[in-house]
Amino acid sequence: MRKHWELSTNGCVSSASLLARPLYLCDWFLVTSTNSISARNLTLTYDPENTPVDVLRGIDLDIATGEVIALLGPSGSGKSSLMAVLSGLERATGGSLIVADQDFMAMDEDGLAQARRGKIGIVLQAFHLLPTMTALENVATPMELAGADDATERAKAELEAVGLGHRLDHYPTQLSGGEQQRVAIARAIAPGPDLIFADEPTGNLDVATGHDIIELLFARRAETGATLLVITHDVELAERCDRIVTIGDGLIAKDTKAA
Numbered sequence: 001m002r003k004h005w006e007l008s009t010n011g012c013v014s015s016a017s018l019l020a021r022p023l024y025l026c027d028w029f030l031v032t033s034t035n036s037i038s039a040r041n042l043t044l045t046y047d048p049e050n051t052p053v054d055v056l057r058g059i060d061l062d063i064a065t066g067e068v069i070a071l072l073g074p075s076g077s078g079k080s081s082l083m084a085v086l087s088g089l090e091r092a093t094g095g096s097l098i099v100a101d102q103d104f105m106a107m108d109e110d111g112l113a114q115a116r117r118g119k120i121g122i123v124l125q126a127f128h129l130l131p132t133m134t135a136l137e138n139v140a141t142p143m144e145l146a147g148a149d150d151a152t153e154r155a156k157a158e159l160e161a162v163g164l165g166h167r168l169d170h171y172p173t174q175l176s177g178g179e180q181q182r183v184a185i186a187r188a189i190a191p192g193p194d195l196i197f198a199d200e201p202t203g204n205l206d207v208a209t210g211h212d213i214i215e216l217l218f219a220r221r222a223e224t225g226a227t228l229l230v231i232t233h234d235v236e237l238a239e240r241c242d243r244i245v246t247i248g249d250g251l252i253a254k255d256t257k258a259a
């Protein structure tokens with residue numbers, strides 16, 4: 001989040017050189033230029049030494065704090081790869097990438113893991129819950145590992161918020177696909193991340209359950225104000241977002257704001 005204006009101790013935001021009157025908190029959203037993500041000429045080549053595959057070929061993308069973005073594109077166009085790079089799961093091969101004020105290109109894998117912790121929530125199509133842990137443990141454990149001393153309470157509260165307060169001690173195999181995805185959403189949101197990434201979060205669910213999951217994800221996101229980037233093939237879902245970014249052959253092919 002790049003803030004180009006400083007908040008002074010009296011609660012005003014001011015820039016004497018540019019504006020005659022002080023700016024008050026209500027002006028904040030008008031004058032701040034905040035970016036969750038700023039990518040320039042981002043490239044990703046898999047297996048550069050042996051059989052190189054150029055997947056991202058020069059992505060320029062700014063995502064504002066709190067924006068809800070749908071990422072569309074044909075199969076194999078590079079959507080998941082772009083999400084992996086923007087979320088710090090994969091290191092880009094070239095270009096520049098600032099995420100939540102952190103220079104991802106200056107970090108190694110450990111640095112990226114550290115940068116993700118608590119700040120970036122990820123929801124994937126296949127849930128990826130740990131089978132030997134209960135719903136509560138799946139949500140609490142990452143926060144415990146990050147050093148939170150109230151991890152269990154927060155995990156419990158988030159599982160209640162996603163409608164699973166009565167299934168805290170159940171294991172993933174004892175839960176339906178929709179319930180497992182609710183746990184995954186709780187795990188992503190409980191640490192209070194600035195950014196949430198969702199890669200086809202309804203891909204393994206029937207239509208009705210998928211609809212419920214999207215309602216839940218959007219509702220929880222709205223309550224937290226986090227930035228959300230969601231990969232989808234569902235045009236109706238994309239049209240609910242603030243902006244639709246379409247990727248084609250490793251490049252941004254189209255970038256449209258909602259009407």
Ligand SMILES: Nc1ncnc2c1ncn2[C@@H]1O[C@H](COP(=O)(O)OP(=O)(O)OP(=O)(O)O)[C@@H](O)[C@H]1O
Nearest residue numbers: 046047053055073074075076077078079080081082
């Ligand atoms: N680890 C890898 N090594 C080599 N090539 C890869 C690797 N991962 C992905 N690719 C290739 O990168 C390209 C983009 O893949 P990616 O999964 O990002 O596309 P996608 O748009 O998300 O596709 P889909 O909608 O089918 O999930 C594909 O051609 C894929 O085969």
